[in-house]
Amino acid sequence: xxxxxxxxxxxxxxxxxxxxxxxxxxxxxxxxxxxxxxxxxxxxxxxxxxxxxxxxxxxxxxxxxxxxxxxxxxxxxxxxxxxxxxxxxxxxxxxxxxxxxxxxxxxxxxxxxxxxxxxxxxxxxxxxxxxxxxxxxxxxxxxxxxxxxxxxxxxxxxxxxxxxxxxxxxxxxxxxxxxxxxxxxxxxxxxxxxxxxxxxxxxxxxxxxxxxxxxxxxxxxxxxxxxxxxxxxxxxxxxxxxxxxxxxxxxxxxxxxxxxxxxxxxxxxxxxxxxxxxxxxxxxxxxxxxxxxxxxxxxxxxxxxxxxxxxxxxxxxxxxxxxxxxxxxxxxxxxxxxxxxxxxxxxxxxxxxxxxxxxxxxxxxxxxxxxxxxxxxxxxxxxxxxxxxxxxxxxxxxxxxxxxxxxxxxxxxx
Numbered sequence: 062x063x064x065x066x067x068x069x070x071x072x073x074x075x076x077x078x079x080x081x082x083x084x085x086x087x088x089x090x091x092x093x094x095x096x097x098x099x100x101x102x103x104x105x106x107x108x109x110x111x112x113x114x115x116x117x118x119x120x121x122x123x124x125x126x127x128x129x130x131x132x133x134x135x136x137x138x139x140x141x142x143x144x145x146x147x148x149x150x151x152x153x154x155x156x157x158x159x160x161x162x163x164x165x166x167x168x169x170x171x172x173x174x175x176x177x178x179x180x181x182x183x184x185x186x187x188x189x190x191x192x193x194x195x196x197x198x199x200x201x202x203x204x205x206x207x208x209x210x211x212x213x214x215x216x217x218x219x220x221x222x223x224x225x226x227x228x229x230x231x232x233x234x235x236x237x238x239x240x241x242x243x244x245x246x247x248x249x250x251x252x253x254x255x256x257x258x259x260x261x262x263x264x265x266x267x268x269x270x271x272x273x274x275x276x277x278x279x280x281x282x283x284x285x286x287x288x289x290x291x292x293x294x295x296x297x298x299x300x301x302x303x304x305x306x307x308x309x310x311x312x313x314x315x316x317x318x319x320x321x322x323x324x325x326x327x328x329x330x331x332x333x334x335x336x337x338x339x340x341x342x343x344x345x346x347x348x349x350x351x352x353x354x355x356x357x358x359x360x361x362x363x364x365x366x367x368x369x370x371x372x373x374x375x376x377x378x379x380x381x382x383x384x385x386x387x388x389x390x391x392x393x394x395x396x397x398x399x400x401x402x403x404x405x406x407x408x409x410x411x412x413x414x415x416x417x418x419x420x421x422x423x424x425x426x427x428x429x430x431x432x433x434x435x436x437x438x439x440x441x442x443x444x445x446x447x448x449x450x451x452x453x454x455x456x457x458x459x460x461x462x463x464x465x466x467x468x469x470x471x472x473x474x475x
Contacts, residue, residue: 065090066474069211069225071199073097075106075456076442077231078182079463080470085189087471093191096213096223098198098232103179105233109456110167114175116153117460118453119166120146129454131257131312132417133447137458139427144464146457152464156181165292165304167453202228202247204435227470229430229439231463234416234448244420244444248434252446254418257314258307261326262406263300267369272298274365280332281305283324288313291332296366299408301326308450310407314417322407328400330370331360339394347390350382360397370396415455420445430466439466 066088070081073095085093109115120126123141130137150160150168158181159171170177186193198214211223234254235241241251275295282289288309295303310317317324331339346359355378358367368378374392376385424433425440432438441462449455 065092066226067092067094067224068227068229068470069209069223070095070229070231071211072231072233072442072444073099073102073193073195074231074233074442074459075103076233076459076463077229078103078186079460080229080231080439080441080467081191082182082185082189083464083467084470085191086185087467088474089189091471091474093189094223094225095186095191095193096197096199096211097193097195100196102193102195103182106178106182106456107175109175110169112175113169113173114178115167115169115451115453115456116160116178117146117149117168117457119162119168126454126457129452130447130449130458131314133422133445133458136422136425136427136447137461140430140458140461140465143428143468144461148464149457149460152460153178153181156185165452199232200243202243202438204437209437227437227439227473229441229463229466229470230420230444231441232444234419234443236416238418241419247438249424249432250421252418252421254416255314255318256407256409256415257311257417257448258415258451259310259407259409260297260302261300261306261310261402261404262322262408263326263402264405265300265402267373268296268300268402269298271296271365271369274363275303276330276362276366278332278361279305280329281309282327282329283309283313283317284327285324286313286316294328300404301328301402304451308452311415311417311448311450314448317407322404324404326402326404328402329398330362330366330400331397334398336394336398339398340390343390343394347382347385353379353381354385355379370400373400415443415448417448418446419443422446428465429469430462431469439470441466 068084070077081093081095127134160168161171162168196216199211201212203210209225209228212220213223214220238253245251277293279294280291290305290308292305293303294305355368371378374396376389430439442459447458
C-alpha cells in the first residue's frame with residue numbers, strides 16, 4: 062500500500078473549511094488537518110449578514126458577478142467557471158441545507174441562522190475525519206525534497222513541527238502588512254492591505270441627529286473619483302452606512318486610503334431624478350398643493366429625513382406650498398438630488414472586516430489555486446488580493462477557491 066498523503070490547511074474560516082472538507086471527501090486516504098491560530102472557528106460565517114450568513118449572491122451567468130469584485134475580476138472569472146454561485150447553492154442543498162434568495166439577490170440559509178452553515182461544515186469535517194487544531198499559529202513554511210515543514214506556535218508556547226505533502230494557506234486578510242511576513246518569507250509578493258468594507262464618518266451634528274433613519278433607495282457619489290453606488294443608506298451617530306456606502310467603500314478602497322479618508326460625498330435621495338427634473342416636479346406641486354410642505358412628501362422619504370432636508374434648504378416645514386419662494390425650491394431640489402457632505406475618517410462595519418490586498422494574483426494559478434512559485438502550496442480565500450463588495454461575494458470567492466484547491470489536491474494524491 063502507498064503511504065497516506067497529508068494536507069495541512071492554514072486557517073479555520075470559510076475558505077479553509079471548504080478546502081479541508083472537500084479534499085477529505087474526494088480522497089478518503091488523505092489525512093487533512095486544519096490549523097487555526099485563534100480559539101474560534103468560522104468566526105466571519107457566524108457574524109455575516111447580521112448573524113444570518115449571506116452565503117453567496119444569485120447569479121444566472123458567471124459574468125453577472127464579475128463587477129462585484131473591484132480587485133481580481135479576471136482571476137475570479139476563471140474560478141467561478143469551475144465553482145459558481147449555483148454550485149454553492151447545490152453543495153449546501155445536497156447536505157440538507159436549503160438556501161433562499163432575497164429580493165436584492167443575497168442568498169441566505171432558509172433558517173436565517175448562520176449556525177446552520179457552521180453546523181453543516183462541522184458535520185462534514187467530522188464525517189470525513191478532518192483534524193482541527195486550535196490556537197495553532199503557523200510562523201514559517203519550508204519545503205524540501207521530503208515535503209513541507211511548518212513551524213507552529215501552539216497555545217503561545219514553544220514552536221512545534223508539522224509536516225505535510227500539501228499545504229493550503231487560507232489564513233484570511235490582515236489589516237497590516239506585517240501580518241503577511243511569514244508568507245512573504247516563502248518568496249511570495251504581497252499587495253499592501255487596506256480596509257475595503259467601512260462606513261463614512263461625517264462630523265455633522267445635524268446629520269447625527271437623524272441616527273437610525275434610513276433610505277431604501279439612494280445614490281451615493283464620490284465626485285472626485287467619478288464613482289457611485291445605489292441602494293439602501295443608513296444614517297448613524299457617526300455618519301453614513303448601509304449597502305450603498307459599503308459597496309462604494311470597497312470600490313474606492315485604495316483611493317480613499319491614499320486620501321487618508323478625507324473626501325466629499327454627495328447623495329441623491331431620489332436617484333430616479335436629477336436637480337433640474339426635481340425643480341420642475343417641485344414647481345408643479347407648488348402650483349396645486351395647499352398643505353404645509355412638511356406634512357408629507359411623494360418621494361418615499363421618512364418624515365424625519367424630509368423635514369431635515371427642508372430645514373437644510375432654508376424652508377420652514379410649516380409653510381404652505383404656495384408661499385414657498387422660488388429660490389427655496391432650487392435649494393430643495395439640490396438637497397434632494399445633490400446633497401454634499403465632508404467625510405473625515407472611517408469606521409469598520411460591525412466585525413465584518415475585509416481587506417484589499419494579500420498575495421499577488423499573478424503568483425497563483427486561478428485554475429488550480431496552486432502557487433506558481435512553490436508546487437504543492439495552494440491558496441484560498443481573502444489571503445490573496447481578491448475582495449468583493451458586500452452581498453455574499455466574498456464568501457463565494459471563499460467557496461470557489463477552497464473547492465478548486467481541494468479538487469486539485471485530491472487529483473494528485475494517487
